[in-house]
Amino acid sequence: MAENTEKNLGYAFAAESKAAVRNDAFAKKAESDGYPQIARLFSAISDAESVHARRYLRLMRGKIGSTEENIETAFQNEIKANVEEYPKLIKDASDEGKESALNAFSQSRDVESRHAELYKKAMNDMLADRHTVYYVCQVCGYVSEDAAPDNCPVCGAVKAKFKLVE
Template sequence: MSKTAENLMAAFAGESQANRKYLAYAAKAEKEGHPQVAKLFRAAADAETIHAHAHLRNAGKIGNTLENLKDAIAGETHEFKNMYPEMIKDAEAEGEKAAHKFFTYANQAEEVHATLYQKMMDSIDNPVETDYYNCSVCGYTHEGPFEGDKCPICNASPSAFYKVD
């Protein structure tokens, strides 16, 4: 891999992390009553997304839809089979209860995501039209409006779910 190729992926990772961090900062600023600060963080987060997408595109990492679904399945599968189980073990060994809980939530949600991607890949030529709803507590993704009594991963109430546009 060339140095430029390495730099593109490092820049992609850095810009992606900045986007997420700034969105978290925006939510905190909003909660603390600083709407203008929140607006600035959201604007910067959006700009970081523009940068990240350009770096990923220039690295040649965006394929056609089928290739992208295969890549997403591989990434989610790696997360729930390898990455999060190790993190869960480490958090448990270190007595980090909050990290353990959220690593476990993420692990279970990633398996659902891989399943949803596989389902979409299998029906790529004739997909079932549906909306998706996410649990705001654990990141579980549900096909169609959530009508259960509680989230199957974190036991959050149905009010924790929101429609993804």
Template sequence: MKVRAVVPTADNSTNFNIAHESETVVGTTLDNLKAAVTGETGASAKYKAFAKIAREAGYDQIARQFEATSEAEQIHIAMETKLIQKVEPDFVRPEAPEMSGVETDLNLIAGALGEMYETSDMYPAFIAKAIEEGETEAVQAFTRAKLAEAVHAELYLDAYNNIDAPDDQAYYLCPVCGYIHKGDDFEKCPICFAQKSAFKKF
């Protein structure tokens, strides 16, 4: 993802359309925040399980990628939970479900499909509703998650295509928005502009 002159938003970007025949159930912004937390909790647990399978099969780089993405989803969960708790202080995050996986190549495809759904359907639908309701903080949280998920999907497909030709590059996780960069050739996050020095290396 290229760094733009300004932070990308729903107002200055053209890839925020909702998928035709959307599968997302849209409620109020509060409902949508809760749904996002539930979905991200499942995704984080799934990628943690996928990481274990990848490492056991000898795919160390892919295992690190799954671990980075699992942690990225935790960043999204924290952003969204914080907004829910402003309205419902007693809200408790759902417990992570038990997850399993199959072969690593198929787990990469499953990961890419899940991330593409979130970036092209779920989050655009939630963003539209938050804009309608004037929930600017939710718009920002959903936008950051949406943009990060697109990159996660891209990285999963790259790993799938190159599963038998791994390199030694690390993954770097932005602690603010959950963006992941492969390799050390960057200066800041293209989504939230956090500096490279703040990123976590996997």
């Protein structure tokens, strides 16, 4: 019985995570369609689904460790996405001639190695007294330190497409 619950926590975590991102995308669409109140509702529900997802993740055995362990886990996940997972998705998109998906998968694969690099750096100077702010490309997910580049090195997006995370 406990095993079912463990599995169900994983299922609920995945479902709520997806709902959070989907509602956030719906919010952006409502905003651009000129429905600001509907956009706020989608954003609020998206945030609520994130609350659910984090709650389940915390209840799952061994999913959140010490910060040192979490950086290592995050680093390994980026490497795995870069060398194992995205290459398969890229191959299928390429075989099937799905250009937009191919472009998205390829850029994500490239960006994952950048994410890994940032984690590696963080592992090496976890205790350093450093305050770095990050800028995230809203097209491809590339992360830049301290300043947004004029153009994204992975997808070419202009500076205005970068979101500050501090």
